Amino acid sequence: MSELHTPVLRWYDAHARDLPWRRTSATPWGVLVSEFMLQQTPVARVLPVYDAWLARWPRPVDLAAEPVGEAIRAWGRLGYPRRATRLHAAAAAITHEHAGEVPDDYDRLRALPGVGDYTASAVLAFAFGRRRAVLDTNVRRVLARAVGGSEFPPAAVTAAEKAVALALLPDDEPKAATWSVALMELGALVCTSNAPDCNECPLRDSCAWRCAGHPAYDGPPRRGQAWAGTDRQCRGRLMALAREASGAVSARGLERVWPEAGQRERCLDSLVRDGLLVRVERGYALPA
Numbered sequence: 001m002s003e004l005h006t007p008v009l010r011w012y013d014a015h016a017r018d019l020p021w022r023r024t025s026a027t028p029w030g031v032l033v034s035e036f037m038l039q040q041t042p043v044a045r046v047l048p049v050y051d052a053w054l055a056r057w058p059r060p061v062d063l064a065a066e067p068v069g070e071a072i073r074a075w076g077r078l079g080y081p082r083r084a085t086r087l088h089a090a091a092a093a094i095t096h097e098h099a100g101e102v103p104d105d106y107d108r109l110r111a112l113p114g115v116g117d118y119t120a121s122a123v124l125a126f127a128f129g130r131r132r133a134v135l136d137t138n139v140r141r142v143l144a145r146a147v148g149g150s151e152f153p154p155a156a157v158t159a160a161e162k163a164v165a166l167a168l169l170p171d172d173e174p175k176a177a178t179w180s181v182a183l184m185e186l187g188a189l190v191c192t193s194n195a196p197d198c199n200e201c202p203l204r205d206s207c208a209w210r211c212a213g214h215p216a217y218d219g220p221p222r223r224g225q226a227w228a229g230t231d232r233q234c235r236g237r238l239m240a241l242a243r244e245a246s247g248a249v250s251a252r253g254l255e256r257v258w259p260e261a262g263q264r265e266r267c268l269d270s271l272v273r274d275g276l277l278v279r280v281e282r283g284y285a286l287p288a
Helices: 002-015 028-038 043-056 060-064 068-075 082-097 106-110 117-128 137-146 159-168 173-189 231-244 251-257 261-273
Strands: 278-280 283-285
Touching: 002 173, 028 043, 028 082, 028 117, 043 068, 060 082, 068 082, 068 231, 106 117, 117 173, 137 159, 137 173, 231 251, 231 261, 231 283, 251 261, 251 283, 261 283
Parallel strands: none
Antiparallel strands: 278 283
16 A cells, blocks of 8 residues: 555645645744644634734743634634634643643543644644554545445445554654645645545555446435524524624514524524533623
């Protein structure tokens, strides 16, 4: 499988996007912030928020010193705003438990709020140059096609996928880290979900899926995410109003952005439970 390394690494060297969290000037904190923001969110939407975030909070201690409501406000329209509260909590843990420095140890990273196996592995690879298998959606799709001959990977990461990813890692740590980000970039730019450009792929001559004639996915149905009229849309509109307000938002204001009372109240309750809003005398506000 090491025969895959050279074409992918050469392709990455020629086609990698210049992203701030990949530059040599990026700090481990900057890499951690990027990994939180990039979860289920496209790069184009992340870039302006990332730049503003790092300009305001260049170190974990800077974010930890601010109210969590400010983190939620700065998160803007990236979606899934609980990531902002978890990132704030991670900054506080780094500040108080690790002397303000992002840890370079897997177990200590995993102990941070909001950091799972993927994020810990990504930070170790991309911030510290460690030899770690980094299995995001793009990497899993590339490996499913190039090695497994399947159009799409399973719904959840399997032990077999992890074994393939580990077997493919170059022995050299810096090269392994570059390999991980190169696979990620290949999946983002060429081996995309709906319109893979096989003619431009550096693995076109060895890809198991292409060599098999591009067999269609035959696994469990892949569900798209509905949006219009869902609780996710309702929560998003309620949060947008709260972020833009200088203080509390009234019941009347909330009713204007989402008239359906039952769904609105259900979503407000869930936002309070998630720590994204607090009830105050005049309505609801971001947490202090």
